[in-house]
Amino acid sequence: MKHYAALFANGLFKENPLLVLMIGLCSSLAVTTSVANGIGMGLAMTFVLLMSEVIISLFRKIIPDSIRIPVFIIVIASFTTIVDLCMKAYTPALSKAMGVFIPLIVVNCIIMGRVEAFASKKTVDEVIFDALGMGLGYTWVLTGISLVRELLGAGCILGFRILPEDLSIGFFAQSPGGFFVFGFFIALNVAIKRAFGKKREASATEASAGAATDGKERDE
Amino acid sequence: MSNAMKLALVLSAYAVAACIGLAFVYNLTAPLIAQAEEREAFAAFSEFFPDADAFTDVSGAVASPDSRIAFDRVFRAEKDGAFIGLLIQATGATYKTSTLLSAFSPDGRMLRFTLSSTTDTAGLGTKIGVSPFADQFVNKSVADDFRLGGDIQAISGATISSRGAADILRASAQAAGLYINGGAL
Numbered sequence: 001m002k003h004y005a006a007l008f009a010n011g012l013f014k015e016n017p018l019l020v021l022m023i024g025l026c027s028s029l030a031v032t033t034s035v036a037n038g039i040g041m042g043l044a045m046t047f048v049l050l051m052s053e054v055i056i057s058l059f060r061k062i063i064p065d066s067i068r069i070p071v072f073i074i075v076i077a078s079f080t081t082i083v084d085l086c087m088k089a090y091t092p093a094l095s096k097a098m099g100v101f102i103p104l105i106v107v108n109c110i111i112m113g114r115v116e117a118f119a120s121k122k123t124v125d126e127v128i129f130d131a132l133g134m135g136l137g138y139t140w141v142l143t144g145i146s147l148v149r150e151l152l153g154a155g156c157i158l159g160f161r162i163l164p165e166d167l168s169i170g171f172f173a174q175s176p177g178g179f180f181v182f183g184f185f186i187a188l189n190v191a192i193k194r195a196f197g198k199k200r201e202a203s204a205t206e207a208s209a210g211a212a213t214d215g216k217e218r219d220e
Numbered sequence: 221m222s223n224a225m226k227l228a229l230v231l232s233a234y235a236v237a238a239c240i241g242l243a244f245v246y247n248l249t250a251p252l253i254a255q256a257e258e259r260e261a262f263a264a265f266s267e268f269f270p271d272a273d274a275f276t277d278v279s280g281a282v283a284s285p286d287s288r289i290a291f292d293r294v295f296r297a298e299k300d301g302a303f304i305g306l307l308i309q310a311t312g313a314t315y316k317t318s319t320l321l322s323a324f325s326p327d328g329r330m331l332r333f334t335l336s337s338t339t340d341t342a343g344l345g346t347k348i349g350v351s352p353f354a355d356q357f358v359n360k361s362v363a364d365d366f367r368l369g370g371d372i373q374a375i376s377g378a379t380i381s382s383r384g385a386a387d388i389l390r391a392s393a394q395a396a397g398l399y400i401n402g403g404a405l
Binding site for chain 1: 227
């Protein structure tokens with residue numbers, strides 16, 4: 001169970017696809033003008049990633065190595081199309097808002113990267129947790145960026161007005177604002193990692209100093 | 221069997237399996253997608269004719285007089301069985317491509333139009349859907365010229381988009397005029 005939890009947490013924080021691996025950035029910056037779009041994009045990507053990784057893991061031993069990339073593309077494109085059709089049928093307003101970025105999930109580096117590097121080599125149970133971790137890691141960063149951009153750029157969250165319109169800063173609704181907020185998130189992530197790293201180092205130093213003192217006392 | 225042939229067969233097998241799965245999902249979702257598009261279209265139509273209780277598809281009875289302009293759909297608005305207006309959604313070349321939905325009253329006037337979609341330059345070509353360019357067409361007679369430099373003023377910096385929009389609306393107006401006067405194409 002610990003192994004699965006580690007796999008899941010890996011995608012959420014340690015190897016977050018957006019903040020650490022920095023892949024799949026194009027669509028993440030384009031759709032984060034509203035929280036609804038951010039969540040929608042994240043969940044759609046998570047579904048495609050999960051299903052693609054599961055199918056490829058299931059058939060990994062019978063996919064010839066020389067044609068593995070075309071097979072991966074067929075699988076990823078199929079699930080992307082399924083998501084596109086389902087969104088048009090069941091959430092037409094969200095589908096319209098997302099526009100071309102749903103079909104563009106097929107060229108999202110995160111999916112091809114994980115399928116090639118992980119799903120084609122691991123068992124189905126492992127890839128499920130990896131896909132969920134990576135997908136939800138992508139989703140939470142997208143949601144966070146969207147929250148900042150929609151609040152500061154439009155004064156709303158999920159369409160509900162929070163700040164007066166006069167206080168909206170148009171910069172955050174535009175592409176440069178997206179880069180700015182994304183850069184801020186990366187910097188915050190690095191700062192938090194360093195702080196945790198220092199804490200762990202300090203605890204390890206204390207523990208080893210304590211063990212050395214105990215050893216000296218025992219010798220005496 | 222050569223290795224290349226084997227690989228081609230394996231790839232084909234994956235492709236066929238994907239196609240079967242996609243066909244299944246498509247058949248499941250196609251009716252729902254059509255219903256959603258109809259609901260969206262009717263919501264847009266209701267903005268022009270809020271009193272209408274029915275919209276009838278008359279696309280077969282109204283054709284574009286300009287081969288460069290395609291009529292995506294033509295609907296007749298009715299209230300208690302009486303004709304209260306005509307809606308024409310037409311697509312044509314502007315700077316790239318634009319789709320305009322225009323509404324006409326039974327007395328031969330264009331009520332107004334909306335820009336349904338466009339791939340023109342944001343901030344330039346997209347201005348065809350907003351004031352002051354769009355205001356020139358409110359209550360315009362279907363018999364008018366709809367010509368740039370004549371009864372229509374172009375948007376500064378977006379002449380091609382303006383001309384394209386005027387051409388689309390002229391075609392819509394001519395077809396609407398024919399339909400309203402009983403001489404549908």
